Amino acid sequence: MNGIIRLVAVLLLVSCGARAGEDATESAPAPGQVAAPATSAVETVPPEQVEADRAHRAGLRAFYTAPPVIPHDTEGLRNQDCQGCHENNSPEPSDQTPLGTPHFQRTNCLQCHLASEPWTGGTVTPVASDWVGLEQPNEGRRAHEAAPPTIPHRVRMRENCSLCHGPESLYESLQTPHPERTSCQQCHLPDAASRFEITRGDLEK
Amino acid sequence: MNGLNRRDFIKRSAHLAALAVLAPTVPGKASAANTSLPDGLAWYKAPCRFCGTGCGVIVGVLDGRVVAVQGDPDNTVNKGLLCAKGYHAGMALYGKDRLTHPMIRRNGKLKRVSWDEAIDHIADRIMEDPKRFSIYGSGQWTIGEGYICQKFMKAGLGNNHIDPNARLCMASAAVGLVTTFGVDEPSGCYDDLDECDTVITWGNNWAEMHPVLFSRFMDRKHARAKSSPDQLTYIDMGTRRTRSTLAADHYLEFVPQTDLAIANCICYQLLAEDTYDKAFVADHVRFKGNDGSEMTLEDYRAFLAPYSPEKVAALSGVSEEQLRLLGGIFGDPHRKVVSLWCMGMNQHTRGTWINNLVYNVHLLSGKIGKAGSTPFSLTGQPSACGTCREVGTFAHGLPGGRLVAKAEHRAECEALWNVRPGTLNPKPGYHTMKMFQALNSGELTGMWVQVTNPGQTIPNLNQNVNQLRDRFLVVSDVYPTVTTEMADVVLPAALWVEKHGVVGNSERKTQQWFRMVNPPGEARDDVWQVLAVARRMYERGFEGMRDKDGNFLLAIRDEKGREIKAWKWKVFNKTFNVDRALFEEYRPFTIKKHKDVAPYDELVRTHGLRWPVVQDSRGVWRETKRRFVEGEDPYVEEGKAVQFYGAAAGDDRAIIWARPYEAPPEVPDDEYPLWLCTGRVLEHWHTATMTGRIKPLHDAMPRAYVELHPEDAEAHGLNEGDLVRITSRRGSIVLPLWLQGRSLPQRGLIFVPFFDETKLINMVTLDAYCPMSKEPDFKKCAVRVESVT
Ligand code: SF4
Numbered sequence: 001m002n003g004i005i006r007l008v009a010v011l012l013l014v015s016c017g018a019r020a021g022e023d024a025t026e027s028a029p030a031p032g033q034v035a036a037p038a039t040s041a042v043e044t045v046p047p048e049q050v051e052a053d054r055a056h057r058a059g060l061r062a063f064y065t066a067p068p069v070i071p072h073d074t075e076g077l078r079n080q081d082c083q084g085c086h087e088n089n090s091p092e093p094s095d096q097t098p099l100g101t102p103h104f105q106r107t108n109c110l111q112c113h114l115a116s117e118p119w120t121g122g123t124v125t126p127v128a129s130d131w132v133g134l135e136q137p138n139e140g141r142r143a144h145e146a147a148p149p150t151i152p153h154r155v156r157m158r159e160n161c162s163l164c165h166g167p168e169s170l171y172e173s174l175q176t177p178h179p180e181r182t183s184c185q186q187c188h189l190p191d192a193a194s195r196f197e198i199t200r201g202d203l204e205k
Numbered sequence: 206m207n208g209l210n211r212r213d214f215i216k217r218s219a220h221l222a223a224l225a226v227l228a229p230t231v232p233g234k235a236s237a238a239n240t241s242l243p244d245g246l247a248w249y250k251a252p253c254r255f256c257g258t259g260c261g262v263i264v265g266v267l268d269g270r271v272v273a274v275q276g277d278p279d280n281t282v283n284k285g286l287l288c289a290k291g292y293h294a295g296m297a298l299y300g301k302d303r304l305t306h307p308m309i310r311r312n313g314k315l316k317r318v319s320w321d322e323a324i325d326h327i328a329d330r331i332m333e334d335p336k337r338f339s340i341y342g343s344g345q346w347t348i349g350e351g352y353i354c355q356k357f358m359k360a361g362l363g364n365n366h367i368d369p370n371a372r373l374c375m376a377s378a379a380v381g382l383v384t385t386f387g388v389d390e391p392s393g394c395y396d397d398l399d400e401c402d403t404v405i406t407w408g409n410n411w412a413e414m415h416p417v418l419f420s421r422f423m424d425r426k427h428a429r430a431k432s433s434p435d436q437l438t439y440i441d442m443g444t445r446r447t448r449s450t451l452a453a454d455h456y457l458e459f460v461p462q463t464d465l466a467i468a469n470c471i472c473y474q475l476l477a478e479d480t481y482d483k484a485f486v487a488d489h490v491r492f493k494g495n496d497g498s499e500m501t502l503e504d505y506r507a508f509l510a511p512y513s514p515e516k517v518a519a520l521s522g523v524s525e526e527q528l529r530l531l532g533g534i535f536g537d538p539h540r541k542v543v544s545l546w547c548m549g550m551n552q553h554t555r556g557t558w559i560n561n562l563v564y565n566v567h568l569l570s571g572k573i574g575k576a577g578s579t580p581f582s583l584t585g586q587p588s589a590c591g592t593c594r595e596v597g598t599f600a601h602g603l604p605g606g607r608l609v610a611k612a613e614h615r616a617e618c619e620a621l622w623n624v625r626p627g628t629l630n631p632k633p634g635y636h637t638m639k640m641f642q643a644l645n646s647g648e649l650t651g652m653w654v655q656v657t658n659p660g661q662t663i664p665n666l667n668q669n670v671n672q673l674r675d676r677f678l679v680v681s682d683v684y685p686t687v688t689t690e691m692a693d694v695v696l697p698a699a700l701w702v703e704k705h706g707v708v709g710n711s712e713r714k715t716q717q718w719f720r721m722v723n724p725p726g727e728a729r730d731d732v733w734q735v736l737a738v739a740r741r742m743y744e745r746g747f748e749g750m751r752d753k754d755g756n757f758l759l760a761i762r763d764e765k766g767r768e769i770k771a772w773k774w775k776v777f778n779k780t781f782n783v784d785r786a787l788f789e790e791y792r793p794f795t796i797k798k799h800k801d802v803a804p805y806d807e808l809v810r811t812h813g814l815r816w817p818v819v820q821d822s823r824g825v826w827r828e829t830k831r832r833f834v835e836g837e838d839p840y841v842e843e844g845k846a847v848q849f850y851g852a853a854a855g856d857d858r859a860i861i862w863a864r865p866y867e868a869p870p871e872v873p874d875d876e877y878p879l880w881l882c883t884g885r886v887l888e889h890w891h892t893a894t895m896t897g898r899i900k901p902l903h904d905a906m907p908r909a910y911v912e913l914h915p916e917d918a919e920a921h922g923l924n925e926g927d928l929v930r931i932t933s934r935r936g937s938i939v940l941p942l943w944l945q946g947r948s949l950p951q952r953g954l955i956f957v958p959f960f961d962e963t964k965l966i967n968m969v970t971l972d973a974y975c976p977m978s979k980e981p982d983f984k985k986c987a988v989r990v991e992s993v994t
Contacts (some may be wrong), residue, residue: 062901065265065275066292069901076945078451079412107427110448111288111416114888114905119947124907127900128301134265134273137241152241156278156285191241 045173053171054138060116063133065154067112074115082109102164103157140191150191161185243267250277250812251718252708253291254701255890257344257584258282258415259710260291261812264702266721271295271702280812282395282714288416290890293899297700298722300898302684304697305726315695320727320737320774323694327653328741330677331362334650335749338677339366339640343656344374344586344593345891347706348715349787350655350731351592353759355604357735360622361742361749361758365609365634366649368600370657371586371593372637373664376978377551378582379594381560384977385568386859388798388851389594389606392832393543393579394712394815398422400577401543403438403534407464407563408549408984410948412448413887415547415583423452440531442467442523443549444882444984445912445950455530458951461880461985463521465555466866468562469512471531475569476506477513480536482571489847490568491858500863508863520866522951535570541577542570547585548884552984557977558864565861574834574847584711586891591709595800596791600634605794609633621793623752636979638972641669644676651677655731656698658892660687661962664981665935665972681731684894687962698731699724700895705784707808713800713815713829717788717808723778732787733777736761740772761786799840799850803828869985870973873953877933877987879917880954883970884984886947889960897960909961910943913990914952918944923992931957933988936968955990959983 060068070077086101086109101109118124140149161184163169165176176184246267253260261280265273274295278285307323308315318326331338340354346369358367382389398404398421411419426437441453442464450456459467475481492500500508514528521528534540544567550559563580564573572578584590597603607614615629622628635643641663643649652673663669673691680692683700703724707717724730739759743750750758761771761783769786771777785805795802795816803811803818807826814828819839821827831837833849841848849859873879888906889896896902911929913921923929925944930937940957950956957966971986 062293062296063273065273066901067289069905078947079448080451105424105428106286106420107423108412108416108420108452111412111420111887112286112292114289114901116901116904118907119905119943124904127898127903129296129299129898129900130301131296131299131900132270132272133296134242134246134267141241154275 044177050173053173057171058136061133061136062131064136065134067114069114069116071116074117074119077110079107079109083107100160100163102160104160106157137191140188148187151185151188152191155185155190246272249702249719249721250280251702251706251721252587252710252716252813253287254294254297254895255290255587256415257586257589257711258417259587259708259712259714259716259813260287260417261716262287262291262294264295264721269722271298271722277812282710282712282813283417283421286417286420289888289902289905290896291417293896293901294701296899296901297895298703298725300684300895302898303725303728304683304685304689304695305728306697307727308695310693315689315692320729323696324734324737324741327679327694327738328745330651331738332742332745332747335362335747336364337366337648337650338362338364339368339635339644339649339652341637341640341652341654341657341659342367342369342593342598344369344371344584344589345656346588346592346598346731347704347708347784348588348592348596348791349705349707349784350735351588351596351598352604352787352791353732353735354655355596355598356622356759357739359603359609359629360618360624361739363628363630363749365600365630365632366640366643367598367634368637368640369589369593369598370637370659370662371589372599372978372980373552373662373983374548374585374980375551375582375589375594376599376636376980377553377556377560377975378584380557380975380978381564382582384557384860384862385561385564386833386849386851387853388800390590390713390800390832391579391581391711392574392834393581394830395421396830397543397577397579397581399425401437401541402435402577403440403540403542405440405531405534405542405544406442406449407544407546407559408443409545409547409583410443410447410449410884411545411547411583412452413947414585414885415545416887418545418583419449419452426452438534440534444880444954445948445956447948448887455527457523457527457531459521459523460951461882461954462553462555462869463517463523463866464550464553464559465562465864466512466517466520467523467528467531468559468566469509469864469866470514470517470528471535471566472562472569472861473509473512473517474514474529474532475536475566476502476509478532478536480532480538481569482538485571485847486569489849489858490861491854491856492861492863494863495865505861505863508865512866535566535572538571540572541575542567542572543578544580545583547583549984551582551978551980552982553980554870554973554975554982554985555864555867556975556980556982558862558867558975561860561862561864564859565864568859568861574831576831579831582711587710588708590711590713591707591715595709595795595802600636600640603629603794604791605796606798606800607794617797618794622758623754623756624758625753628749637663638669638974638979638981641673645669645672647672647676649676651679653679653681654688654692655681658682658686658688658894660691661892661965662959662967663972664967664970664983666965666967667936669972681734682894683728684898686892686894687965696734697724697726697728698734699728703728704730704732705782707784707788707805709802709816710813713832714813715802715808715816715818716813717805719809729774730777732783733771733774735759736772736777736783737774799838869982871934871971871985871987873987877989878953879913879988879990881931881933881966881969881986881988882950882954882956882984883959883966884956885960886958889958891960892962893960894962897962906960909940909958909964909966910946911940911990912943912946912948912950912956914950914954915944916952917950917955918942921990921992923990928993930991930993931955931966931969931988932991933969933971933986935971938964938966938968939993940964940966955988 137152260283261277
């Protein structure tokens with residue numbers, strides 16, 4: 001029964017989303033909508049765990065749009081070695097390992113992902129910096145109670161949702177409650193606020 | 206994995222690292238769930254601050270601060286991808302020790318002064334001895350910065366002692382292009398990497414130095430490997446195995462300097478096997494002897510006699526089979542080949558020759574001027590092309606490919622600058638190496654250094670910068686450096702998106718950005734600094750700062766021609782875009798040699814345009830992907846297919862030069878048995894004054910090291926981590942040994958990166974330079990190593 005209600009809700013939202021495009025999040029609930037929101041893992045995982053997962057993810061990046069550093073020993077590692085554990089040759093969501101890369105088509109891993117400990121060993125003198133980075137938005141928005149949440153982060157180079165949100169995700173708090181569904185962006189739309197439109201950067205006036 | 210499952214292991218090590226790695230993003234806010242990006246966050250386009258690849262970035266700005274950077278998906282260079290430096294570029298602005306106020310050295314100490322005092326002091330000192338003052342600039346100068354210094358020196362002081370650090374970086378590339386094609390800068394573009402089937406790197410570790418371009422080809426190569434039997438080929442030629450080598454199908458390891466012979470060997474085979482492109486050679490090429498005399502094809506064939514694969518194999522250490530592989534690739538009319546190089550060929554005591562020789566290979570095989578086939582000289586710095594080569598900020602140059610030695614060129618510049626005929630000095634000034642030597646000897650008395658750090662980068666530092674402290678040295682920079690340590694005046698500069706700017710990358714692409722945040726404290730744009738000094742000199746009646754009508758030489762005018770008081774910081778900073786005015790003033794210079802840059806407003810609108818940018822019949826500004834190619838380059842006449850219109854002889858022919866092999870000036874011997882090669886690493890830009898203050902980059906690569914071949918290490922009784930003293934005839938330093946490093950030098954060669962200001966490898970390097978380009982060789986000198994642990 002619950003499944004049917006959910007399905008109805010999804011279908012309604014899909015048609016609603018199709019009309020409103022990326023602004024679906026701001027549109028009013030479809031008339032007659034009755035479904036309760038799907039339970040998300042975030043709501044079943046203890047808050048401390050959610051928090052710890054978040055802090056952990058944030059700790060690997062200097063700011064929201066930065067590539068994460070490599071959280072393990074990199075002694076002697078080369079690009080080719082990364083693929084031993086992180087290779088993921090298929091864009092199919094069913095074919096993932098928890099350690100796959102969300103951008104399998106990229107092969108020069110060490111171009112963006114830095115070692116978190118010096119390649120050369122030894123101690124590191126600290127960097128004195130006033131940098132304050134942009135924080136990653138953590139949760140999507142729901143237009144109303146029954147609506148599926150938007151995707152709060154960038155999708156580019158993370159097109160493969162199940163890597164982080166599948167049952168094998170490193171983070172329990174990110175796991176989807178409905179792993180059987182594989183067409184994620186059918187219901188979850190990129191959040192309008194997460195689009196990156198270039199402003200004319202003119203401070204003259 | 207000892208009972209720990211893989212995920213747990215990763216998770217735990219990740220947690221440990223997380224604690225050690227990065228500061229929390231927004232302190233105190235980490236616990237609140239946030240559902241969207243903050244109000245007021247805006248994204249602006251800019252080119253990356255660092256290398257000559259010229260990737261487009263999008264900079265996130267919130268409350269007057271840069272808070273994020275991402276790749277620009279609409280930029281054709283990188284299509285959304287960056288390297289670790291580019292992603293973290295915004296953090297370069299926020300090191301705690303930013304220079305925030307002017308300082309003058311008094312009684313040996315740098316003391317805070319007002320801008321007025323600093324500008325007065327500099328103007329006084331320059332006016333005391335204007336002909337013996339010099340400017341040492343940079344391939345990291347924006348076009349506006351280089352242009353105003355150029356005008357200040359050559360028109361204002363009537364003095365040609367201005368040269369950029371690009372002299373150490375791509376002078377050989379520029380002279381190579383000018384001698385072969387009659388005009389500077391590559392004809393191909395990055396798109397050729399998408400269309401070629403073979404890439405050959407000539408001593409270039411692009412996986413680390415031009416990583417986005419490396420990915421552009423490698424991602425394509427990997428995808429092709431999975432989908433098609435037609436594989437793409439990558440051949441790496443070098444003196445050490447690098448990250449790039451790991452991705453190569455073939456690695457050709459050569460004895461340093463024998464690249465000269467290898468290039469000739471390819472041409473030898475093309476003639477011997479009769480596989481050269483006869484039609485192309487007949488239509489587009491001339492032959493010249495090393496002395497400039499005309500040659501026939503038969504003379505050239507005779508010149509090549511010593512470069513048979515047998516002989517070159519013996520000299521270079523590359524096997525005959527591998528040399529024949531190269532000959533076969535260039536001899537195959539169906540292969541589309543891109544050659545890439547950068548410092549390996551440019552920083553070479555025969556840098557100009559080796560550039561000419563690689564052009565020979567492509568000209569003889571007809572692998573140029575076709576999509577996917579081109580020789581392509583990569584640039585190190587973000588605007589070495591845009592500013593140094595195009596604005597001509599060299600001791601011998603004038604804007605738009607002109608030369609101080611040519612009366613016609615001087616006259617054109619004098620007219621555009623509205624100065625009296627005869628104002629420009631026909632005698633070239635001192636190139637970088639001579640400039641520092643002239644400062645040492647006292648022949649030059651002062652220098653203004655902008656956007657670079659010669660105290661760390663000049664070869665043979667002991668010899669070449671030892672008197673700098675005793676000369677009048679002004680340094681404009683953003684952080685304390687080895688060079689500011691020696692300065693009499695330190696001026697705090699605006700950095701990257703703290704100012705407006707335009708730069709030009711390796712593929713002739715000009716890119717513009719607007720100021721997004723204010724510079725910290727009292728830091729001000731380099732352009733303003735020059736303007737203010739010039740204005741002070743004008744006010745005091747210095748004749749050179751007047752044009753022929755008596756107006757201020759560096760007057761900035763609005764579109765109606767009214768003068769703007771841009772020397773006032775408030776006006777400069779708040780009310781008028783001086784960068785636009787300077788760029789539009791400069792733009793007419795670019796037309797003569799068909800290097801037409803786009804109008805500023807077109808650059809604002811787009812994500813960069815490759816010159817020549819010419820309006821089509823419908824008024825649309827069109828960029829040029831490939832120069833000299835009919836249908837792409839508007840300056841090629843109909844029916845010509847390929848037209849090398851820069852040719853000095855006016856015959857539209859490129860020159861194949863008979864350049865011989867020549868031994869390097871210093872080779873290893875009993876006393877100094879090893880070669881030393883220096884270079885960069887992925888994490889750091891230049892002397893790490895910026896990247897060294899970026900935590901993730903610094904943490905990954907905090908200090909310099911030395912790499913040896915393991916057998917050499919063993920022969921010297923050296924183990925991983927040992928401290929090693931490296932000594933040449935010029936100096937010595939101590940570095941830790943990294944055997945498990947990312948490169949594996951050939952036997953008999955060691956590698957040291959130059960970024961570390963606490964480990965100045967240029968104490969050791971050789972200052973011999975290419976006699977044509979005057980670019981020093983940082984890749985080869987003789988050293989010995991010994992353990993100090
Ligand atoms: S450093 Fe070079 S390759 Fe890296 S992002 Fe910047 S321009 Fe691109």
